[in-house]
Structures are given as structure tokens and as C-alpha cells.
Amino acid sequence: MPVSAGSSLRFSRLLRWLLPLLLFIGGGALIPAAHGQTALPTSFTYQGQLYDDGTPVTATCDFRVLLYDAPIGGNQVGNTQLISDVAVVDGFFVLSLNFGAAAFEGDARYLDIAVRCGPEPSFTSFADRVTLTAAPYSLYALGAPWAGIGGIPADLADGDDNTTYTAGDGLALAGTTFSVLSDTVQLRIAEACPAGSSIRAIAQDGTVLCESDDNTTYTVTTGMTLLDTTLGLDTSFTDGRYWQLGGNTAALTPTLGTTDGLSLTLIVSGTPALRLLPGLLVTDAPTLIGG
Incomplete structure (x- = not known):
């Protein structure tokens, strides 16, 4: 009603x-x-x-x-x-x-x-x-x-579904993936230089630029020569500092031998060929032994 x-x-x-x-x-x-x-x-x-x-x-x-x-x-x-x-x-x-x-x-x-x-x-x-x-x-x-509760998603099983992550210095964050910023952090060196050379520069991705050794200082003394990185004997010396294959000049009165009373042995093919022995007295002439 x-x-x-x-x-x-x-x-x-x-x-x-x-x-x-x-x-x-x-x-x-x-x-x-x-x-x-x-x-x-x-x-x-x-x-x-x-x-x-x-x-x-x-x-x-x-x-x-x-x-x-x-x-x-x-x-x-x-x-x-x-x-x-x-x-x-x-x-x-x-x-x-x-x-x-x-x-x-x-x-x-x-x-x-x-x-x-x-x-x-x-x-x-x-x-x-x-x-x-x-x-x-x-x-x-x-x-x-x-x-x-049934059907819990795997990412909720730990009870944490809202953690916020932030990329700090040197890192980048894209979605859920962190990566290293190569323009901020130097990556590990991925290459090596050949023997006798050195690393001149390292790229951001770890590759290297090599160069030959150009800063080693060499010094020679009297009787030696230096050309770039090559050492040699100074053949311009004629004062008898060393015996030359072509012979020395007589005017230099060169001497080849001993001055301390020891013997001198000439060896051919590994076998003694001539031995010069000092005399018993200083005034005695040396003794020559062949073989």
C-alpha cells in the first residue's frame, strides 16, 4: 500500500x-x-x-x-x-x-x-x-x-614491491637495469701493446692506442757511437784504443798482450794454438809454446 x-x-x-x-x-x-x-x-x-x-x-x-x-x-x-x-x-x-x-x-x-x-x-x-x-x-x-593467499606474483613473495632505486655517480638506470657510464668511469683495459712499445692513450671503452718507445735516453762514452737506438764502435779513433781488423798504424805503437806477469794464449777453433809464458825473472824473455 x-x-x-x-x-x-x-x-x-x-x-x-x-x-x-x-x-x-x-x-x-x-x-x-x-x-x-x-x-x-x-x-x-x-x-x-x-x-x-x-x-x-x-x-x-x-x-x-x-x-x-x-x-x-x-x-x-x-x-x-x-x-x-x-x-x-x-x-x-x-x-x-x-x-x-x-x-x-x-x-x-x-x-x-x-x-x-x-x-x-x-x-x-x-x-x-x-x-x-x-x-x-x-x-x-x-x-x-x-x-x-593464492596466486602471489613472484616479485611480491618477499613482501617488497615498491623499492625505489636511484643511479648514483657513474651509473645509469634504465627500467630495472643498471649500467656503467663510460664517459664517467674508465672501463678496464681490453687490449695490450706489442713488445717494445707502450700505451699512449686509453679510450672510454677500454681500447688502447700504442706507440713505439721514444723516450729512452742512451749515453755512450769514448770509443762508442750512437745512431738513434743503435750502439757501435767509433772507428775514427786511431790512437790504439782497440785493434782493428785492417791493422793499426805503427806510429801509434799499439800493444796487444798482458802487463801483469800473466801468460797469453791464442786459441784456434777452441784449441790453444800458441801460449806465451813470462820468464822466471822479469828480465827473462817470454817462453813460446805451440799447441
């Missing part, structure tokens, strides 16, 4: 113990969606019973539902829900409500419901706000351990 504005409207107390709120929160707010399946919506179904002076109402009614964070006063959460042309049969009605996923984050919530049936021009609010309670498995889901 139509409900007048002056009629007393109330929820049956059965709502509190026989007809508990049927709450199905979707989209991961309370129960995570199964891996690989479509996420649940954020709407939920509310079922109640409407009486007019103790008589169950049967009519087509409009409902206005607001969500609050307190049983009295408080702040409205989400948008106002206007549901038109709801069939109420023997007092029973079903509403589909959607205040968004952000409306339910673990804090207490209360429904402020008003109804307008038949030709009534305005809504009539119920005396008390309705406390929303979660279904038992929703309460379990709020505190479910890792061991009670």
Missing part, C-alpha cells in the same frame, strides 16, 4: 539479527580478485524490510541512500544514491549501492536511508542510520596472511 509522509516508517528489527546486511565489496577493497579474472565491481547489495504501522509495505518506491562516517552527524562519504522504482513486496526490497572503492578502507560506515512510495512528493527518512557490518569472510580477508 502507498506510504504517506505522516506514516511511521521503520526497519524491522529482523535487519539486526535475522536479515543481516548482505555486503559484497568488490574491486579488491576487502576480497582480492582471483588472478587472471575480471575484477569485481565496487557495488554491493543491500536487502531490507519496510513496514507501515506494523504492516509490510507492497508498493513501488524510490530510495535515497547516503553513506556517513558516524551514526549521528559526521561527514558524508561518496555520492548520494538515488534508486527509483524499486519493487517492495511484503516489505522486502533490494538495493544495489555503489559509493566507490575509496568509501570502504576499514573505518566504520553508516547508511542514512529515506523512502518515497507511490504519489508522495517528498522522502521520509528513517529514524536511525544503519550500521554496515562486513560479511565473515570479508573480515578474514582484511587480515589474511600470505600463506592464506
